Amino acid sequence: MASGSTMTAPICLVENHGEQLNVNPEALQILDKISQPVVVVGIVGLYRTGKSYLMNRLAGQNHGFVLGSTVRSETKGIWMWCVPHPSKLNHTLVLLDTEGLGTNPKIQNSNLPRECIKQFFPKRKCFIFDRPTSDRNLLFHLEKVPEDKLDSTFQEQSKKFCTYIFNHTKTKTLKEGIIVTGSRLRTLVVTYVDTINTGAVPCLENVVTTLAQRENSVAVQKAADHYSKQMVQRLTLPTDTLQELLDVHADCEREAIAVFMEHSFKDEKREFQKKLMDTVKERKKDFLLQNEDASFKYSQAQLKQLSEPLMKSISIGTFCVPGGYHLYLEAKEKVESDYNLVPRKGVKANEVLQQFLQNQVAVENSILQGDALLTYQEKALAAEWALKKAAEKEVELLSQKYKEQQQKLEAQERSFKENIAQLRDKLERERENFRMEQEKMLKHKLKIQEELLNEGFLKKSVKLHAEIQLLKKEIAANKEDKCSLGPWIFDVIGKMLDKEMPDPNVCGTAEQAKEEAAEKEVELLSQKYKEQQQKLEAQERSFKENIAQLRDKLERDRENLQREQEKMLKHKLKRHVLEEVAAAEVEQMTACVLL
Structure with missing residues (x-):
């Protein structure tokens, strides 16, 4: 079992105290811990007819379920033994043995007649057992009788019975293919018992x-x-x-x-x-x-x-x-x-x-x-350059936030699509299981109708015929509706996602408000990003204009300096020429004097 524990003996699941049924909390805890699918085998019948002996054999034991008259009246009810299934992997075999429930009027009132047994048990298999032993004294203590003391024919019959149960009993399944686990069986037991105690028939x-x-x-x-x-x-x-x-x-x-x-x-x-x-x-x-x-x-x-x-x-x-x-x-x-x-x-x-x-x-x-x-100019340019770099960082940060908001919205959209896809697959499987259940039920009802006609129950056969016709219509409608499954899914998922068909008098839901807020935040970030880009472009234009003006000023200063330098050079050259002329004249005058 999934709980990791194995029951070494049965436990009373439902106790019968007079006309009141009580569920044993300890037994419910055992079921609640079983997460595996269960195969439920129940047995009913009169005292001393071998019920408990057969259940012990199914559990692979010679003893466990108390036999016959050894059960005290105050502890009679439904006894449960959960053991690993001998042939179905990861399944638990739940054995249920009834003791003394027939004295409860509420159970008697909910017992259905023979026709209903046919309806709820479409597949029936009969086994005939010989006496386990010819010794009447040993019959009262079968759990203590060694195997070799039992009749060989009875042993073979018991073996065939157990083999059939193990190989042919199916996993407990409810309508629409719902597989019953131990924990789900627990809920079923509690609900059924509570309903019976109110005097009603369980639905x-x-x-x-x-x-x-x-x-x-x-x-x-x-x-x-x-x-x-x-x-x-x-x-x-x-x-x-x-x-x-x-x-x-x-x-x-x-x-x-x-x-x-x-x-x-x-x-x-x-x-x-x-x-x-x-x-x-x-x-x-x-x-x-x-x-x-x-x-x-x-x-x-x-x-x-x-x-x-x-x-x-x-x-x-x-x-x-x-x-x-x-x-x-x-x-x-x-x-x-x-x-x-x-x-x-x-x-x-x-x-x-x-x-x-x-x-x-x-x-x-x-x-x-x-x-x-x-210089003053260089400081001004440096300050403006710093502002430009700060603006670029701000734009970069806003761009990241905008991108992240977009990613979150895309992730939310993927989430919705994933939910829709898996829901579609599940609904398809459920629809197919439902169709198979309907066809199985139709086949069963047709078989019952045939048996009723053969046994002369004409009125019941006519009533059942009406049920059969209704079931056929449901099956046909289910097949025709398959083509419209897609729109139906989106209608359901639309309601589920709120888009939940809100009340016209209510101004949206909390979920819608959150989505609208997220969209507005993205819109605001986008607007802020655009404004920062515009500011950055304006700063860049201003910076380029200042650079251009500085370049022009430097160019003018350079030209002015060049003109000043050329002017100074001309002046020096002129002075140099005059000095050379003067020197030449002095030299000539000196020569004349010497002559």
Whole structure:
């Protein structure tokens, strides 16, 4: 059994105290721990007819179920023995032996006549047993009789009986192919007993509905837990990108939906699938927050470590010298470069860097203004260049946020599509199972009708004929409706996703409000991104204009300097020529004097 424990002896499942039936809590706990499908074998009959002996043989034991008159009247009821099925892997064989329930009037009132036995047991097999032994004294203590003391024919008959039960009994299944596990059998038992105690006849449809409510709640929890467990195992926070987390989320959500589909049934309004979607959405949001927090803390720690030399240099005044601004820029750019090389900083890496750079604006401006090596014009250009770089960082950050919002919306759309796809597959399987059940039921009713006619029950045969015709119409309608399955699914899923056909008098649902808020946030980010781009372009135009004006001014200054230099050169040349002429005249005059 799935619980890992094996029952060594039967336990009373339903106790009969006078006219009141009570379910044994200990037996319910045993069933609740069995997650495997069960094969249920029950036996009814008079005292001392070999019921308990045969059940012991099915359990592979010579004793266990108490035989005949050894049962005290106050403990009579339904006894249960759960053992691993000898031939069906991963199945549990549930043996039920009745003792003394026939004295309960409520049970008598709910016992159906022979025709109903035919209706509920379409396949019947009869076994005839010889006496186990000719010794009447041994008949009262069969559990103590050695195998070799029993009649050989009886032994062979018992062996054939057990083999047939093991090979031909099927997994307990309810309408629409719902497989019954131990825990589901527990709910059925409690519901049936409560109904019988009220004096009513149990209605299978109501029982299945009650079972579905309980099982679907469990299925939601099991699927949500699977999602969380797999996310924890597969994620390493912080993830390098948001898309990395969303991809893991998509895989885990797909598996969670499959878990829910496997364990849920009769979720006709899709309220439990919607509950799972909401739960997964909230847990995904929590993982996103954890990822952002991990990224923020890790990025801050790395940046703090890398910026320590820069901060120390600032504190001791290293950059408060002529040319210090250039040295500061080199040190700051090295911090940025080293930071960008750090791997897997996560989704908050740019935001942390942006905060760091914004915190440096005042210090950077102070160093710039105090640098005596720079002219006024150069300082103005440097300040404008710093603003341009800051604007570029802001645009880059906004672009990342916009991209991440788009990725989240796309992930949400994929989630809806995955839910629709798996729901479609499940509905197709359920429809096919329902069709097979209907055809099986039709075949059975036709057989009963034939038997009733042969036995002369004409009125009952006519009544059954009407049921058969109705069932045939249902089968035909089911086949014809198959082509419209797709639109029907989308109608159901539309209601499930809220798009839930909201009340016209109500202005939307909370879920719609969240979706609209997300869309508005994306729209706002897009607008802000566009505005920042426009500002950046304006700053760039301004910067280019200032550069152009500075270039023109420098060009004019250069031309003026060139003209001044040429003028000075001409003046010097003229003076040089005059000096040479004067020297020549002096030399000539000297020569004349000498003559």
